Amino acid sequence: MRKRSFVVILTLSIMLLLNGMTCLAAHGENTLRPGESLSMWQWIESSNHEYLLQMQTGGKMVLYSKSRGVLWTSPISYYPGYNHRPNRFIMQHDGNLVMYHNLFPSKPDPGDIGDQTLYDMPVWDSKTYNNPGAHLILQDDGNLVIYQGTQPLWATGTNL
Template identity: 40%
Template sequence: MTLQPETALHPGDTLTSANGLYGLMYQADGNLVLYGPDGPLWDSQTDGRPAGVCIMQADGNLVLYGPDEEYVWDSQTDNNPGSRLIIQDDGNVVIYRPEGTAAWATETSVPAGNAVHGDVIQSGAVLNPRDAVRSANGLYGLMYQADGNLVLYGPDGPLWDSQTDGRPAGVCIMQADGNLVLYGPDEEYVWDSQTDNNPGSRLIIQDDGNVVIYRPDGTATWVTGTR
């Protein structure tokens, strides 16, 4: 799911998304290929070049080298030290800087998921613009607004927001990796809760006015801290 700094794929290795639907394979023919359920979605167009290693360098660059360490291809993302590559459940492969902004992406899929019901956003579920999830007592609502802002409302007005108003709205998704992410209409990263690497987590809007992301074991990874 994640290629950390200074880790590598060797010929025949595959990095797979948490939901098992997408795989990034470094093939023996020298090509780096992203596969989805219906076949290839993206490739580095390096087939026919001798395979050596695909490495996520410490400088943030994803690089293919041949067997004699010769340069073959790169993501042109050097000068982003500490970045990591993630193959997401939406089919997008993204290199994220340490602060969570995207340095590079394959731009291969529009985030999608299941509808939201009740007071929980389950893993893989989405809010579309103007959708809201409400606490069981009906006093609090988390709305993904058409102005691009994710806002928590209480009886007396707004309590918390993602401070993303003015950014074009696309989708708010509770990813299978545990990250709550806002994407724009062209799949561009807008905001996230920085809670990836917690697969199976879910978001709950509680009756006390707090919005919390819980791991499957019941521990919290993120909270709005509004109550």
């Protein structure tokens, strides 16, 4: 009986741990589902392989076209006095697409409490929160769109 209880508790603990983890999107897919994210140099790609959305070292998301070059880059809010280190670009469960950076003091001063490293600071978002289940799709026309079901909530407007 003790062994079975231990196995049940262990199994439930692992399930809870895995449920809370952020999933990474698979390369070559055209969708970021709720909870999936892109980290440095990861990407999603349109089904026709013409368009690619990738997280760059400079901390921006860049949408490329093989035939037209750069179509869109994510704007970023900079925090004065901090160096940015890109962390992740995530399609949150609430429907908001958010870019997070880790921030490090530009001139660290050990005696200054204000110069602390800041982790997971949002530097850009799509402002599409309160839409649980929304997902991001890189369409074959080059438009990057957040959908709630079949309803578009946000788009880059790059389907020229």
